[in-house]
Amino acid sequence: MTTVDASVRAGIGTSPRRPDGTLKVKGEFAFSSDLWHEDMLWGATLRSPYPRARIRGIDLTAALALPGVHAVLTQRDVPGAKRYGLEIVDQPVLAIDEVRYQGEPVAIVAADHPETARRAAGHIAVDYLELPPVTDPEAGELLRRVPVRTGDPHATADVVVTGEYQVGMQDQAFLGPESGLAVPAEDGGVDLYVATQWLHVDRKQVAACLGLPEEKVRLSLAGVGGAFGAREDLSMQVHASLLALHTRRPVKMVYGREESFYGHVHRHPATLRYEHGATRAGDLVYVRARIVLDGGAYASSSTAVAANAATLGVGPYEVPNVDMEASVYYTNNPPCGAMRGFGAVQACFAYESQMDKLAAALGMTPVEVRIRNAMTAGSRMPTGQVVDGPAPVAALLARVRARPAPPPSTLDSRELPGGVSNTTHGEGVVRGVGYAIGIKNVAFSEGFDDYSTARVRLELIAGEPAVLVHTAAAEVGQGLVTVQAQIARTELGVERVTVATADTSVGSAGSSSASRQTYVTGGAVRAACQAVRATLLARVGGADLMGDKIVNAAGMVVADLAEALGDGPVEETVRWRHRPTYPIDPETGQGDAHVQYAFAAHRATVDVDVELGLVKVVEIATAQDVGKAVNPLAVVGQIQGGTAQGLGLALMEEVQVVDGVVRNPSFTDYLIPTILDVPPMAVDVLEMADPHAPYGLRGVGEPPTISSTPAIVAAVRAATGKALGRVPIRPEHITA
């Protein structure tokens, strides 16, 4: 048996400073939009102004004639696969004879100045024949329907509540725009420096489109300015590479903010129709639900989003009879895909709104009805999967309920609805409190081979033991670089740890999504460290590593660590998997689809100016079970950041699409919460170890985004008495 050295400084359970933090505060961290190369050109993209049109012809003459233009390319110039996609290969690299959404790339340009490239794109003459767009998902082509059925489909109950809910299209709104640099290589391949969530899935798609073997497409992670799901799909990767290979010059592409709104997928808008039945005592008897998701023009990760909505669609409750269906459709609206919470967000808004309705019908409090029906360890999901780790649903609700209420607001206008607009001095302001809890699966589901690879090297540098950790896992801001080093310190007892830049010279780490990286890449780093330790011990006939001493089975020191490394470094590469998941039955949704479940509960307190419909969130309290807080400061950071994104969906964030056209593609018109909008956020972190996970940890990133939205809406309902079946809430929904 080996011991883990818990005493090493800056190991797991501590909050060492981020290794990239100093560069970031000094403005010296190289983000993907900061890259520069001698002799580089700038790329630009011509996008469709129409949500649906046939392309009758493209004339490049005027664009090519502009001084400074080096290439103008269309789909004819794509040497390999003309389409790509995460799950279904359906999205053209550049439009082929038709466009299916506003903003679809049609042609690309390389020029010696970004403005020249943009102007050249404007000189491309495209002859479009506009066609009527399909904008109602239920009139669109079905992409996937996921039924989940258990128990009696015709069950009846004494108390029945129904509701129809709508969720608007949310944008991830990361701050660092899509960008990167493609450098043509002497071997005919390309070196691509890019901000992404998953280097290897990018490489696979880019290589296929370029018609190159994967080894000739080498990706390195450039600094990532946030992700939140929006970097799962390709954006400029193939385009920049095509231009670089065509011009034999390095090509940089940087989207502006407006282009960024067209350059990535959004959260699926949803319509959710629910019926809950319960006994008079308050026990849930059945849930029947139909969820309709607008997938937009291309599949992206829609099929998995629908599966999440369906399998998690009744929430963290025990429900004996479930008849659930989530369906996602193709339309000519912007493509939708991954965003933090991934299908669970939409469902949670509906089922938590229903739980409040049920509480009101039963004469119970919102927390009482939730605790009464809360799932626990050993509960069975509607898919039949047994929740075999801790499920402290009742405890999380009790935690947020027990927090002291925030004090009444002062009459400082900065603390009132409307803020410094000075719209009230307190008159017409009503306080409300709301609760919600959500459930999220961690890591990839439905039988996906979801692994990560870590290479760990232990060696002497200047006579001191040092560790190099190399994975392809994308640091997107969450703090994965810190966590990888913490794990190596804990496992090897060596303080000096460097995490190498993520690139494709090591095996895939899987995606920085689904709250999975600390679990899966963390698991891989731990496993690789354990392999290094075993090799090292075998080298000197030791049984254990105790600090900087190697001891035998009797506890006698057989070598110093430095001595043992004198024969050379020890390096091991390990591909690590979480336990397997399984597909769900296409008719019944039955199956052990998910790896792990995670839970967060919120209590929101709001002040509403009921005359003007303005909402000031006064406080949000969160309780979340994280299994093990590997880095407590980063855990709280994830919880607060995620909670704020849920606040945005509740009150302000929506990509407004009219007849397939985006009306607000800017930060002037698409509003994300500012520091004036986000209230103090108290956080309770529970650490109930999951016996199946490394260190007992549980994915952290997504759960806080899921339940903050319904908690805030519940609080606004409590203040106003309005039904509020749609998010984001607009002032006119309150004053109507």
Added chain:
Amino acid sequence: MRVNCTVNGEKRQADDVWPGESLLYVLRERLGLPGSKNACEQGECGSCTVYLDGTPVCSCLVAAGQAEGRDVVTVEGLEFGRVQEAFLEAGAVQCGFCTPGLVVAVHDLLARNDKPSDPDIREALAGNLCRCTGYEKILDAVRLAAR
């Protein structure tokens, strides 16, 4: 056109500047100072905040020619001190894209008001968007730096 200005205490000159370029573009692409960030290029996010003659501005909204003969200080030109330390210590940095603009904005706030209340901090930073942190750790950082 040619633009001359003082950047971080040094006389700098940028040649062949297209008149439509912003100060942000000139700093990032012509003067080798990419610390000021390009998140919205519309004056909404504050990521490109620099001092222009001592006043914080969104450098994306300043035409390159407007900087002629003036004094510019970017995040790279600030002395590493209590503000940057506090951001690291408080966990106020995640992806870091908003950080340079916030560091400049907080530097300016504390120069004007060395004991800001929470509402003062919120008002002063209302023009700086952050998508990762939910702002709590940024407030912590400012409180820490002001201590």
